[in-house]
Structure formats: structure tokens, C-alpha cells
Amino acid sequence: MKYLKFMALSVAAVLSGCGQPPGQYAIGVHEVYERLLNSDFTEFRYDRQCGILIHIKVAERQPDQSITWEVSSIGRRMLSFTARLTAVDATHTKIDIEVSKEANGREAYDGNQKYWRPAVQQPLRPALEEQIASTLSERPYSDKHLPHKIIPANDACDIQQAGLITGAYCVRADDPPTIEPRDARCPR
Amino acid sequence: MTRLTMTFGSLIAFGLYILFDFTWGESAVTYKQPIAAVRAKLETAQAPPLVFGSEHNKRFKLVQNDSHSVVWIVEEGGKEALRFIAHLTPVGADATEVRVDVSGPTSGAFGDVQRRLSEYRSVRHMYVIAMKERVAATLGDRMYNWAVVAPTVAFATIANLTGLSKQMDSAGEAFRHSDREAIRKAYANEAARQGGR
Numbered sequence: 029m030k031y032l033k034f035m036a037l038s039v040a041a042v043l044s045g046c047g048q049p050p051g052q053y054a055i056g057v058h059e060v061y062e063r064l065l066n067s068d069f070t071e072f073r074y075d076r077q078c079g080i081l082i083h084i085k086v087a088e089r090q091p092d093q094s095i096t097w098e099v100s101s102i103g104r105r106m107l108s109f110t111a112r113l114t115a116v117d118a119t120h121t122k123i124d125i126e127v128s129k130e131a132n133g134r135e136a137y138d139g140n141q142k143y144w145r146p147a148v149q150q151p152l153r154p155a156l157e158e159q160i161a162s163t164l165s166e167r168p169y170s171d172k173h174l175p176h177k178i179i180p181a182n183d184a185c186d187i188q189q190a191g192l193i194t195g196a197y198c199v200r201a202d203d204p205p206t207i208e209p210r211d212a213r214c215p216r
Numbered sequence: 217m218t219r220l221t222m223t224f225g226s227l228i229a230f231g232l233y234i235l236f237d238f239t240w241g242e243s244a245v246t247y248k249q250p251i252a253a254v255r256a257k258l259e260t261a262q263a264p265p266l267v268f269g270s271e272h273n274k275r276f277k278l279v280q281n282d283s284h285s286v287v288w289i290v291e292e293g294g295k296e297a298l299r300f301i302a303h304l305t306p307v308g309a310d311a312t313e314v315r316v317d318v319s320g321p322t323s324g325a326f327g328d329v330q331r332r333l334s335e336y337r338s339v340r341h342m343y344v345i346a347m348k349e350r351v352a353a354t355l356g357d358r359m360y361n362w363a364v365v366a367p368t369v370a371f372a373t374i375a376n377l378t379g380l381s382k383q384m385d386s387a388g389e390a391f392r393h394s395d396r397e398a399i400r401k402a403y404a405n406e407a408a409r410q411g412g413r
Contacts, residue, residue, distance in 0.1 A: 077399060081406050192402055198402065214402070
């Protein structure tokens with residue numbers, strides 16, 4: 029009986045993401061809000077990190093309306109993103125994602141931005157959509173659901189990431205554009 | 217029709233070549249050089265290129281050189297993964313017969329490599345042919361001829377596509393795990409530093 033209940037819940041969770049218009053989920057707005065508020069960004073961070081250490085925390089929230097997360101590094105705000113919730117009806121919710129803008133007026137980490145010290149891999153938006161979809165479907169975040177990952181704009185990201193992974197050098201968000209490896213020895 | 221015949225003919229020719237190669241390709245070769253000269257030259261032999269997959273973290277080194285054989289091992293991460301042996305037999309005073317073989321450890325960091333070499337004969341054959349060409353190039357004072365090895369590599373690749381795919385998946389998973397561990401440690405260090413302030 030327990031298994032039947034589990035199966036029914038799993039099927040319901042899978043079906044909730046099927047046959048919906050983009051960004052719309054067959055879940056009531058309050059439940060969407062609650063699930064997103066408790067969204068775990070661990071896998072997202074492993075997948076999208078760029079070598080500088082980042083932290084993703086809820087910065088603002090308006091119950092059943094919106095949640096804004098801030099991505100920071102060494103206490104410095106790097107970017108933010110917001111999920112805006114609109115109740116379509118009692119059992120359906122539409123989610124619009126907004127990402128903070130850069131000085132050039134374009135969305136941060138849109139796939140064509142240039143950063144000396146990028147915080148996350150570009151383009152960010154598909155990864156945010158996957159984070160939301162996986163949270164609402166109660167399944168693990170997976171990069172397999174992303175359309176593409178490596179683009180030229182990620183060059184600095186790849187270099188920083190290689191340093192962190194190999195332990196050869198660790199870059200910080202406040203480092204100048206060029207830094208000698210001896211000045212960036214891990215751990216910092 | 218002509219194109220079909222040519223394709224079919226090419227496949228048969230490739231199959232016959234591989235059959236010939238499997239049957240006689242590993243046989244010993246006699247070099248008109250005394251055994252002392254052969255040993256001295258083989259001490260300088262380098263790894264055959266492009267047959268070990270990623271060269272990252274691999275090391276090819278001479279571990280034995282006596283009157284009967286020269287032995288090299290391929291190390292990965294400091295652990296023996298493969299062993300190449302050139303068996304030397306003097307043929308008169310000024311010639312030496314050289315037969316190349318490959319083996320692997322039966323236990324340890326990479327498991328039973330010897331058993332896998334027996335199972336994946338095309339891969340084992342590829343290693344022998346590649347090393348045999350390296351020996352021939354070294355003793356002949358010439359460049360390594362990739363064309364000699366290419367058909368064997370192509371056959372080994374085709375014959376082991378499923379296995380290669382699994383190996384790549386497994387290697388990818390291992391890299392992902394190691395990457396994640398490094399990232400996790402970096403965050404743990406940062407948390408420890410902040411906690412210590």
C-alpha cells in the first residue's frame with residue numbers, strides 16, 4: 029500500500045510538469061512558494077560554479093508572490109534572480125524568472141556577457157529553469173536537462189574553475205583581472 | 217552497383233588485413249644488430265603514442281634490461297597499469313630476435329588487467345602492435361610510423377565501442393566525483409576559516 033501511494037505521488041509529480049505551457053506548473057501557488065522557498069541549490073552550485081566560492085540565499089520574499097535569491101561571494105553581491113509567481117487557477121501556477129541586469133542593460137550571465145571574475149557559468153537562465161523545475165518536481169537538479177553548457181563566454185569561468193578543482197590556484201571575487209599564481213595559492 | 221562492390225571489396229580487404237595482422241602481426245622480428253646494441257637502444261624507447269587513451273597522469277618507464285628481456289611499465293597515478301616485455305634472443309653474433317608482449321597486473325589499483333587483456337583481444341593486439349612498431353622505429357633509428365598501427369587501432373575501436381563507451385562513462389563519473397570533492401573541500405575550508413574568526 030505504501031508503494032502504491034509512493035507510485036501515485038511520483039506519477040502526480042511527473043505529470044505536474046507535463047503538458048503545461050512553458051513556465052507553468054500544475055501546482056497551487058502556495059505550494060509552489062513553499063517548495064521554492066526550501067529549494068536546495070547544492071547541485072546547482074556544483075554544476076554552475078566558476079571557481080570563486082559563491083553562496084545563494086533568499087534575499088527577499090513576498091508570500092505566494094515572489095522570491096528573490098542573491099548570489100554572493102566573500103560578502104559581495106554578484107547577481108540576483110527572482111521567481112515571480114502568478115496563480116493561473118487554484119491548481120496551476122505560472123513562474124516568471126527575472127535575473128538582475130548588468131550596467132549594459134542586459135540580463136546578467138545571459139550567455140554573452142564578459143566578466144573578469146564570473147560567479148556562475150553562462151547562460152544562467154536555463155540552469156535556473158532547471159533548478160525550479162527540479163524543485164517543483166521533487167527530483168534532483170541535473171545538467172542533462174540543460175540545452176548547452178560551454179560557450180566561449182565561459183573562458184574565464186573555465187580557468188577559475190580549473191584552478192579550484194586542481195587546487196593550483198584559488199581566485200576570489202575581489203581579485204584584479206590579472207593575478208600571479210603565487211598570489212592565489214589555495215586555500216585563500 | 218560499382219560503388220557497392222567497391223565498399224564491399226574494401227570491407228573484405230580490411231577484414232583480410234586484420235585476419236593477417238592477428239595471425240602474424242605479433243610474430244618476432246630479427247634485427248641485424250648484436251644483442252648488446254639492441255638492449256642499449258631499447259633503453260631509450262619511448263611510449264607508443266595515442267594508444268593509451270588520455271596520456272594525462274600516465275608514465276612510461278623502463279624497469280628491467282637484461283640479456284633476455286627489456287621491460288617497460290605504464291604507470292597511472294603511480295600504479296602499474298600495463299607491462300611491455302621485449303623478449304630478446306641472440307641469432308648468431310650479430311643479430312637479435314625481438315618478440316614483444318604485453319601483460320597486466322592481476323590485482324591492485326586497476327583490478328585484473330591481465331584478464332581484461334585476454335577478454336579484449338583486439339585491445340591487447342593493438343598494444344603489442346604499437347609497441348612492436350615503437351621497438352622497430354627505435355632499432356631502425358627512424359620515426360614512429362603511425363600508419364602501421366592505425367588499422368589495428370581502428371579495429372580495436374570498432375570492436376570495443378560498447379566497452380569504450382562504458383569506460384568513458386566511468387572515467388567521466390570518476391572525474392565528476394573528484395571535481396565535486398575538490399569543490400566541497402574548498403567550501404568546507406571557507407566555512408572553517410569564517411568559523412575561526
